[in-house]
Amino acid sequence: MGSTERIKNVAARVAKWHDAGHQIVVVPSAMSGETNRLIGLAKEIMAQPDPRELDMIASTGEQVSVGLLAMALLAIGKDAVSYTGWQAGIRTDSSFTKARIQSIDDTRVRGDLANGKIVIITGFQGMDDDGNISTLGRGGSDTSAVAIAAALKADECLIYTDVDGVYTTDPRVVDEARRLSKITFEEMLELASLGSKVLQTRSVEFAGNYQVPTRVLSSLTDPLMPLADEAKSGTLISFEEESNMEQAVISGIAFNRDEAKITVLGVPDKPGVAFHILGPIADANIEVDMIIQNQSVDGKTDFTFTVPRGDYVRAMTVLEGNKEQLGATKVLGDAKVSKVSAVGVGMRSHVGVASQMFRTLSEEGINIQMISTSEIKISVLIDEKYMELAVRALHKAFNLEQG
Amino acid sequence: MGSTERIKNVAARVAKWHDAGHQIVVVPSAMSGETNRLIGLAKEIMAQPDPRELDMIASTGEQVSVGLLAMALLAIGKDAVSYTGWQAGIRTDSSFTKARIQSIDDTRVRGDLANGKIVIITGFQGMDDDGNISTLGRGGSDTSAVAIAAALKADECLIYTDVDGVYTTDPRVVDEARRLSKITFEEMLELASLGSKVLQTRSVEFAGNYQVPTRVLSSLTDPLMPLADEAKSGTLISFEEESNMEQAVISGIAFNRDEAKITVLGVPDKPGVAFHILGPIADANIEVDMIIQNQSVDGKTDFTFTVPRGDYVRAMTVLEGNKEQLGATKVLGDAKVSKVSAVGVGMRSHVGVASQMFRTLSEEGINIQMISTSEIKISVLIDEKYMELAVRALHKAFNLEQG
Numbered sequence: 084m085g086s087t088e089r090i091k092n093v094a095a096r097v098a099k100w101h102d103a104g105h106q107i108v109v110v111p112s113a114m115s116g117e118t119n120r121l122i123g124l125a126k127e128i129m130a131q132p133d134p135r136e137l138d139m140i141a142s143t144g145e146q147v148s149v150g151l152l153a154m155a156l157l158a159i160g161k162d163a164v165s166y167t168g169w170q171a172g173i174r175t176d177s178s179f180t181k182a183r184i185q186s187i188d189d190t191r192v193r194g195d196l197a198n199g200k201i202v203i204i205t206g207f208q209g210m211d212d213d214g215n216i217s218t219l220g221r222g223g224s225d226t227s228a229v230a231i232a233a234a235l236k237a238d239e240c241l242i243y244t245d246v247d248g249v250y251t252t253d254p255r256v257v258d259e260a261r262r263l264s265k266i267t268f269e270e271m272l273e274l275a276s277l278g279s280k281v282l283q284t285r286s287v288e289f290a291g292n293y294q295v296p297t298r299v300l301s302s303l304t305d306p307l308m309p310l311a312d313e314a315k316s317g318t319l320i321s322f323e324e325e326s327n328m329e330q331a332v333i334s335g336i337a338f339n340r341d342e343a344k345i346t347v348l349g350v351p352d353k354p355g356v357a358f359h360i361l362g363p364i365a366d367a368n369i370e371v372d373m374i375i376q377n378q379s380v381d382g383k384t385d386f387t388f389t390v391p392r393g394d395y396v397r398a399m400t401v402l403e404g405n406k407e408q409l410g411a412t413k414v415l416g417d418a419k420v421s422k423v424s425a426v427g428v429g430m431r432s433h434v435g436v437a438s439q440m441f442r443t444l445s446e447e448g449i450n451i452q453m454i455s456t457s458e459i460k461i462s463v464l465i466d467e468k469y470m471e472l473a474v475r476a477l478h479k480a481f482n483l484e485q486g
Numbered sequence: 487m488g489s490t491e492r493i494k495n496v497a498a499r500v501a502k503w504h505d506a507g508h509q510i511v512v513v514p515s516a517m518s519g520e521t522n523r524l525i526g527l528a529k530e531i532m533a534q535p536d537p538r539e540l541d542m543i544a545s546t547g548e549q550v551s552v553g554l555l556a557m558a559l560l561a562i563g564k565d566a567v568s569y570t571g572w573q574a575g576i577r578t579d580s581s582f583t584k585a586r587i588q589s590i591d592d593t594r595v596r597g598d599l600a601n602g603k604i605v606i607i608t609g610f611q612g613m614d615d616d617g618n619i620s621t622l623g624r625g626g627s628d629t630s631a632v633a634i635a636a637a638l639k640a641d642e643c644l645i646y647t648d649v650d651g652v653y654t655t656d657p658r659v660v661d662e663a664r665r666l667s668k669i670t671f672e673e674m675l676e677l678a679s680l681g682s683k684v685l686q687t688r689s690v691e692f693a694g695n696y697q698v699p700t701r702v703l704s705s706l707t708d709p710l711m712p713l714a715d716e717a718k719s720g721t722l723i724s725f726e727e728e729s730n731m732e733q734a735v736i737s738g739i740a741f742n743r744d745e746a747k748i749t750v751l752g753v754p755d756k757p758g759v760a761f762h763i764l765g766p767i768a769d770a771n772i773e774v775d776m777i778i779q780n781q782s783v784d785g786k787t788d789f790t791f792t793v794p795r796g797d798y799v800r801a802m803t804v805l806e807g808n809k810e811q812l813g814a815t816k817v818l819g820d821a822k823v824s825k826v827s828a829v830g831v832g833m834r835s836h837v838g839v840a841s842q843m844f845r846t847l848s849e850e851g852i853n854i855q856m857i858s859t860s861e862i863k864i865s866v867l868i869d870e871k872y873m874e875l876a877v878r879a880l881h882k883a884f885n886l887e888q889g
Binding site: 127 | 490493494524527528530531532535536538540543545546549550554556557558560567568570573594617618619
């Protein structure tokens with residue numbers, strides 16, 4: 084939520100749903116810029132802010148939002164009440180700044196809903212068993228919304244974002260990108276983890292685990308647009324695989340520009356080599372994505388993996404320090420690579436998706452550096468300069484513009 | 487607390503006390519301007535903000551402060567932990583925006599103190615029996631500090647303010663005004679209620695009810711000044727009447743410039759007249775201070791009272807609307823009056839204070855419009871243009887510059 088004007092718009096939208104007879108729980112985000120402002124203050128005091136105290140501070144952004152939204156509803160004659168995470172019975176573990184929800188006691192909220200109230204709950208936060216305030220980390224408001232929807236067995240969880248749904252690929256890269264009216268939870272999870280940041284990965288996992296039908300839709304539309312239209316807008320993350328899924332073998336092309344590739348050459352091929360290479364990387368809190376270990380030759384092997392580009396320099400430093408201990412002959416790196424992925428549940432029952440993908444890239448003269456696959460996804464690592472070209476070619480090859 | 491720089495200064499000061507072997511609980515205020523910013527946001531949404539939701543929002547200012555101060559202490563190697571009002575066991579009634587503390591469960595705080603931790607608690611707020619966040623209203627941080635000191639049976643409650651203590655009168659009016667090193671709780675209460683806003687009246691009441699020795703001292707001194715000096719600075723509000731109180735018949739001259747006087751002429755002198763005049767004023771939420779009812783003549787009487795000048799126009803409107811019902815012949819008003827008071831516990835055992843006061847004013851040619859007295863205070867209402875003159879003359883007449 085941006086300005087107080089925007090909060091009034093949210094109230095108008097919420098009131099519209101309530102007028103149509105729905106029981107509503109709203110989980111607003113902090114006002115825009117507020118969480119960063121609070122974290123900035125903390126960092127002025129402590130370069131690495133104490134996690135518990137940081138949560139004490141960062142949680143206030145949402146607390147202000149819920150109070151303001153409740154007021155905006157009261158001001159237009161709606162009965163509304165706001166709660167913090169702890170007031171709404173949201174229990175988390177004690178991993179401050181990245182806590183996980185453990186349970187929700189929804190007694191109070193259910194009582195309010197039964198009495199016709201609109202309930203506003205702070206996202207992004209809860210309370211641990213010792214009564215400390217905890218936050219869920221980035222994107223935590225979405226996760227809270229899904230978790231509360233799951234606890235209340237809501238008909239649908241609506242996530243209002245600054246995009247109007249999930250697209251077959253990024254419309255900024257491919258003009259013909261098309262909004263999907265439906266997507267399965269598994270596809271959404273792959274897209275989220277591949278960098279299509281419509282929803283945070285954890286909120287999608289939550290939606291999946293608790294089978295919460297979740298709709299991603301735009302907060303930028305007219306709050307007074309007809310409800311029938313709004314209820315069908317955006318993209319529904321559903322839990323039934325479509326019977327006509329043959330039509331859509333691939334649902335979308337995802338990509339992540341900011342990858343980096345590291346290769347450790349000539350390490351002795353013995354048990355534990357992967358652990359000895361990646362252990363120190365994990366200890367440095369760097370996420371590793373794709374991993375390849377070559378067939379060994381003369382008892383030596385090459386080991387390649389990717390890391391987020393922002394962590395590339397740190398990862399290289401860690402490895403250079405470990406090189407001798409690993410017995411490696413050389414460490415090579417390339418910080419100008421990107422990942423392109425085709426995602427779709429239809430892939431399961433269709434052979435030939437991989438070969439179609441590889442042929443398309445080959446016809447465009449794009450060399451594939453690494454490949455990884457899952458049941459519903461094929462990812463390739465390529466030179467970053469070909470990324471847009473690859474995405475456009477694959478979008479066309481899989482007929483995604485036609486739906 | 488102003489900037490993060492200032493928070494670091496507070497941390498240095500607190501650490502100094504802790505280093506000297508004291509167990510410390512700190513109740514910081516919100517960062518300067520923050521509470522007003524939050525209330526401003528609320529008013530953009532709702533001209534008369536809903537009190538419960540306003541407390542939800544306004545309480546976050548202190549929550550940010552406690553987290554930042556805890557971090558500032560952790561950053562200099564002190565073990566510190568912050569709590570909100572509800573986490574620290576502060577229970578209040580449900581009068582949102584002006585709640586009153588009902589009990590404090592200090593188990594958790596005592597445990598932390600025993601473990602050597604510095605405990606930081608949000609002022610200005612608590613939780614009601616239904617788990618709603620409540621705030622204590624303006625000056626609530628001082629009240630919280632005193633209440634927590636009472637619950638913990640602290641040796642002393644130190645209130646750091648932007649003045650360095652309580653003066654015999656306002657130094658901006660009388661150059662010779664002198665800082666009092668000690669004052670009794672009752673004197674402080676009169677001074678607070680008379681407009682010497684060093685401490686909020688409620689916090690002084692609390693200190694009195696629970697006999698908490700409370701020291702008012704300056705937050706603007708060097709945080710690293712020697713502890714022995716700091717511990718003796720400011721003004722101690724004590725609970726023993728001085729044995730040498732004969733020396734100080736009067737402790738100070740207080741004044742309140744912004745008074746207004748209203749006279750209702752010719753009302754029938756029958757039971758209930760005061761109630762019928764002042765009831766509607768109270769209903770309009772206007773505080774009445776001095777009240778005089780004249781001896782009646784021919785069954786008619788005049789009734790005079792004072793209100794804060796900011797409420798004068800409203801009060802006159804209320805009375806004009808009631809005039810006929812009251813049977814009053816006329817309503818007169820004067821918004822240019824001020825109140826000057828002499829305060830001192832020594833007054834109890836000294837006759838002649840009143841006559842000394844009246845003589846002094848008379849010698850200066852100042853007409854007294856109303857008089858009210860308590861055991862330790864004499865107040866007079868005078869034309870505002872003589873206020874400074876009266877204060878200076880009385881300060882001199884009671885030898886206050888000499889201590």
